[in-house]
Amino acid sequence: MLEVSKLSCGYGDIVAARDISFRLSSGEVLSIIGANGAGKSSTLMCLSGLVEQYNGSIQVNGVELAKLKPEQRIQKGISIVPEGRRIFPDLSVLENLIVGGQIVDKSTLHLGCEQAFNYFPRLRDRQRQLAGSLSGGEQQMLAIGRALMSQPKVLLVDEMSLGLMPKVVDECYEVLNDLKQKNVAIVLVEQNTERALNAADQVLLIEASQVTWQGSAEALKQTPELFNSLLGLHKGN
Amino acid sequence: MLYLELFIQGLVQGSIYALIALGLTLVYGLLRILHVAHAALFTLGGYIGVIVTNATGSFTLAMVVAMLVVGLAGMLMYKLAYEPLLSQPPYVSLIASIALFIASEEIFRIAFGPYGLSYQTAPLQGHIELFSGFYLKYAEILVMGLSTILMIALAWLSMQTRTGVAWRATVTDPDMARAFGVKIQNVRYLNFFIGSSFAAAAGVLVALLNNLVEPTMGSVASYKALAIIVLGGLGSIRGTLIASLLLGVLESFGTIYIGHLLDRDAIAFAFLILVLMIRPQGLMGGKL
Numbered sequence A: 001m002l003e004v005s006k007l008s009c010g011y012g013d014i015v016a017a018r019d020i021s022f023r024l025s026s027g028e029v030l031s032i033i034g035a036n037g038a039g040k041s042s043t044l045m046c047l048s049g050l051v052e053q054y055n056g057s058i059q060v061n062g063v064e065l066a067k068l069k070p071e072q073r074i075q076k077g078i079s080i081v082p083e084g085r086r087i088f089p090d091l092s093v094l095e096n097l098i099v100g101g102q103i104v105d106k107s108t109l110h111l112g113c114e115q116a117f118n119y120f121p122r123l124r125d126r127q128r129q130l131a132g133s134l135s136g137g138e139q140q141m142l143a144i145g146r147a148l149m150s151q152p153k154v155l156l157v158d159e160m161s162l163g164l165m166p167k168v169v170d171e172c173y174e175v176l177n178d179l180k181q182k183n184v185a186i187v188l189v190e191q192n193t194e195r196a197l198n199a200a201d202q203v204l205l206i207e208a209s210q211v212t213w214q215g216s217a218e219a220l221k222q223t224p225e226l227f228n229s230l231l232g233l234h235k236g237n
Numbered sequence B: 001m002l003y004l005e006l007f008i009q010g011l012v013q014g015s016i017y018a019l020i021a022l023g024l025t026l027v028y029g030l031l032r033i034l035h036v037a038h039a040a041l042f043t044l045g046g047y048i049g050v051i052v053t054n055a056t057g058s059f060t061l062a063m064v065v066a067m068l069v070v071g072l073a074g075m076l077m078y079k080l081a082y083e084p085l086l087s088q089p090p091y092v093s094l095i096a097s098i099a100l101f102i103a104s105e106e107i108f109r110i111a112f113g114p115y116g117l118s119y120q121t122a123p124l125q126g127h128i129e130l131f132s133g134f135y136l137k138y139a140e141i142l143v144m145g146l147s148t149i150l151m152i153a154l155a156w157l158s159m160q161t162r163t164g165v166a167w168r169a170t171v172t173d174p175d176m177a178r179a180f181g182v183k184i185q186n187v188r189y190l191n192f193f194i195g196s197s198f199a200a201a202a203g204v205l206v207a208l209l210n211n212l213v214e215p216t217m218g219s220v221a222s223y224k225a226l227a228i229i230v231l232g233g234l235g236s237i238r239g240t241l242i243a244s245l246l247l248g249v250l251e252s253f254g255t256i257y258i259g260h261l262l263d264r265d266a267i268a269f270a271f272l273i274l275v276l277m278i279r280p281q282g283l284m285g286g287k288l
Helices: A040-047 A070-076 A093-100 A106-119 A121-125 A136-148 A166-181 A193-199 A217-221 A224-236 B002-031 B038-056 B059-085 B090-112 B138-160 B162-172 B174-179 B184-210 B217-232 B237-257 B264-278
Strands: A002-011 A014-024 A029-033 A052-060 A078-081 A154-158 A185-189 A202-207 A210-216 B127-131 B134-137
Touching: A002 A040, A014 A040, A014 A052, A014 A202, A014 A210, A029 A040, A029 A193, A040 A052, A040 A078, A040 A154, A040 A185, A070 A078, A070 B174, A078 A136, A093 A106, A093 A136, A093 B162, A106 A121, A106 A136, A121 A136, A136 A154, A136 A166, A154 A166, A166 A185, A166 A193, A193 A217, A193 A224, A202 A217, A210 A217, A217 A224, B002 B038, B002 B134, B002 B138, B002 B162, B002 B184, B002 B217, B002 B237, B038 B059, B038 B090, B038 B184, B038 B217, B059 B090, B059 B184, B090 B217, B127 B138, B134 B138, B138 B162, B138 B184, B162 B174, B162 B184, B174 B184, B184 B217, B217 B237, B217 B264, B237 B264
Parallel strands: A029 A185, A029 A202, A078 A154, A154 A185
Antiparallel strands: A002 A014, A002 A052, A202 A210, B127 B134
């Protein structure tokens, strides 16, 4: 499904992440964890084409994405829930979903809207409301709904729980769990290490722009020293 | 009766301002470029309108041809002059735009002569009596009618179509729009096409009202349109429409009541200064 090999990326001369490699199958969740500024979000943005890729390879179902622009990558099945939600505040909820479904035909667009409203019924009630007037939790729901409009095979989710009430976070994770059952591969960047580890099949630990540990979530749990220190990292944040 | 007449005249002038300033607002909203050369497209529209009408006898055809050709010229202007400068600071594009505008005036002078062109038989010069003693020229009715139709068409495009929604999303956050598959290059072309074709329509209408098109007719349009988009709140379409109509009406009344103190353009700028002293962000702009 998603195969990343020796990926390096950054902003001009500033390297944000180097030599990142992993393989992710359909229905698997990869959690990328690490301290602030480690390069997690940049890696995610690079996968969607929004941060410059220096070298390495990104493949979805064997198709190389490295040279594709962001608007072409989504057609290969990659979609993103960005950090800070980045919804379009001057557009209505429905219009935000329409932008998310830019690449699909009209009937799929309707199905996508229905899917988003079924996942998050609150959005249905507020579909004519300006997105900028939604609460933080509703905006996060909209950001997830928007990302699902293109029927992605790979979903990139950045800092989903940041600043949200636990109940809303639970609701968002339930949706991710359902997507996992529907064979969507998910790459999750999350400050809340406990949540990230609970959701993960695979874990990638990034420190100072480099991978310092990677493996299955089960393997991590059987490495108590590291596991506990990561949870400590979360508490420290 | 005089008030009504002045008000209608103000709306006619305001409609022209709106058509010109809207293109400027669209470009500023999307690219943060002050597109001074927009006024050259306005003049080009005027010339095409007169030339095609004189050649074919059809004013409708002239309007359509002017809007299409100038729309394409606007896209070309973006491709050749602005796109290569997008990564540069905004003042670089501004300098390029001013240079384009000055050059275009000279090109018009060389191509069509310094004295301007007129319609051989100016169309729509008759008038109707709306009610006792109140006359309105057909040309003035066309200005208001066509402006209204074009504004409604733009509103429909931006609010009711997927292309329009993508366009508005791109204005807000181009990177995110790209991430969801919006081809922002196409959005930029569309933006320039629509803004430029509206300017062309304004050029044709001004040529119709004055029965004259001349190389420097864009000068007043350029600084007046800049004043309007600042007055409305940079990048705000609604603000631009309100400011255009307001300024048209204000100028219309002002030339009668304070015309002995300030000329038409001075009234516009005095009003601009006054508004900016009270609302530095313009009538509909966000907080600074």
